[in-house]
Amino acid sequence: MASYKIALIPGDGIGKEVLPEAVNVLEKVGGKFGISFEWQEFDWSCETYARTGRMMPEDGIEQLTPFDALFLGAVGYPGVADHVSLWGLLIPIRRAFRQYVNLRPIKLMKGVASPLAGRGPGDIDFTIVRENNEGEYSEMGGRIYAGTEREMVIQESVFTREGVDKVLRFAFEQAEKRRGHVTSATKSNGIIHTMPFWDERFSAMKMAYPAIEADQFHIDILSAHFVQHPDWFDVVVGSNLFGDILTDIGAIITGSMGLAPSGNIDPSRNFPSMFEPVHGSAPDIVDQGVSNPLATIFSGAMMLDHLGESSSSKIIQSAVEQLIKEGNILTKDLGGTSSTSKVGDSVVDYIKDLY
Helix, strand or coil, X not given: CEEEEEEEEEECCCHHHHHHHHHHHHHHHHHHHCEEEEEEECCXXXXXXXXXXXXXXXCHHHHHCCCCEEEEXXXXXXCECHHHHHHHHHHHHHHHCCCCEEEEEEEXXXXXXXXXXXXXXXXXXXXXXXXXXXXXXCCCEEEECCCCCCCEEEECCECCHHHHHHHHHHHHHHHHHCCCEEEEEECCCCCCCHHHHHHHHHHHHHHHCCCCEEEEEEHHHHHHHHHHCHHHCCEEEECHHHHHHHHHHHHHHCCXXXXXXXXXXXXXXXXXXXEEECCCCCHHHCCCCCCCCHHHHHHHHHHHHHCCCHHHHHXXXXXXXXXXXXXXXXXXXXXXXXXXXXXXXXXXXXXXXHC
């Protein structure tokens, strides 16, 4: 029997509502496939910050190191600035554990209406690979003469050959497993140093994968193509900022942020990877029982796949897709009236039927 030690970080808002539903699903599929989980919950959140002045303790990274994977709900709450919660928890974890890939599958499923006219299942099915450790999300910079007429702020972007090449290589390897096409997001006509460098490394990487079709677009027209021509794409790779923007566009054109999973991946597997839904903590719907747990459940399936449990991962994905296709038990964001717990319990029931 395979056994995995998983750190749970429910976080804030609806993170505390959707993560338990995903854990229940994982327990059910684990029982079917002879997989056991050792869960340990960490109460690290904006509430923790309000109480202690830190999102996580000073030795937080050390506490997480022994785990096979990390499973996150959502982070963010009114009264705590977003940059405090992000830089106090998520970014330190991503960097300490070298989770240099943020992987986000984008797929329109049967039973879900896309906001794009005339688009149906099969028209939108691609993966976004976002560089997750450097790029525009850098701590380098500062502010001087604060609060005066001479106030000045400098924010530096950091692109290393090692970092860029690693994420580009991962994207090409993903394309080898999919339909053999990589699209690069750039802005080398306006950003004079980093983006031409990105383009150079992309061109060099293409040479190593001659069987893969490759193209690139500037980020502005690429965003438009996501709306007009989502069927063009297979694997899309971008810098930290560009990937962040594109993944939200990708999520919403598939019908709901409540369906969008993600993984913060260390492909070397030397450190634990972290899995989380794309959506935020949604404080406006907390405690109403209407939050959609499916993105978190999908993220749990991604975690299983990363751990080498591909068969159980596919069962979860099939169960969720069948539930959505039938359309009888859905949360409000998908046009239904079912509660968070009802949807979670129904996924468990579908797993029983499928296996």
